[in-house]
Amino acid sequence: EFVRTGEFPDKRRYRGITALFITEFLLRRSNSTSMDKLILDETVMAVVASLDRHLAFIRVLVGVAPFLGLLGTVTGMITTFDIISFFGTGNARAMAGGISEALITTQTGLLVAIPGLYMCNFLTGRAENLKQQISSLGIYLKRYV
Known part of the structure; x- marks a missing residue:
């Protein structure tokens, strides 16, 4: 209806990708x-490409999160081994800080990656x-x- 009449969809009533697509086409229409x-083909390609634009960023975040957790694990273990080399194994309280750092960063990486993976797949679909x-x-x- 909008294409035949040349009217733009009302922004308060028509929302979403379809209204955006029709509005983009009507703005560029030449009457030839x-x-x-x-x-119309170019508008289809532009709107379709815009749907993928931010998904790549989400995929990178989901992929990097476990590695950041692993990095924290490594730094926490390095801290723990530094404490062991300086104080020996008798100071459990000092070692607990490094072990805690290792576990918290691993947990955080997984807490970001697991729901992120679900959301990434949902948004891709x-x-x-x-x-x-x-x-x-x-x-x-x-x-x-």
């Missing part, structure tokens, strides 16, 4: 059928679904351009 079909919807809408709208 052959050019509008090319603009949602993005794929939205990409399919936008591609289908682009094919459908070509009939009315």
Whole structure:
């Protein structure tokens, strides 16, 4: 309906990727059928690409979190061994700080990575679904351009 009339979707009523897609197309529309079909294809590609833009950052965070935890584990163990080399094994209280550092950083890395992995997979699936919807809408709208 919006493509035929050339009206922009009302931002208060129509939200989401579909409204963004139609608005982007209407802003770039040329009223030449052959050019509008090319603009429609280009708009589909631009909107689909925007869905993947931030997913890469989330994937990196999820991948790096366990390694940061491991780094903390290594530094905690180094601290513990430094204490052992200086005081010997008789000072459990001094060693506890390094062991605690090792365990807390490992736990934090896992607490970030495990839910992050779930959310990354969820968002990737949602993005794929939205990409399919936008591609289908682009094919459908070509009939009315």
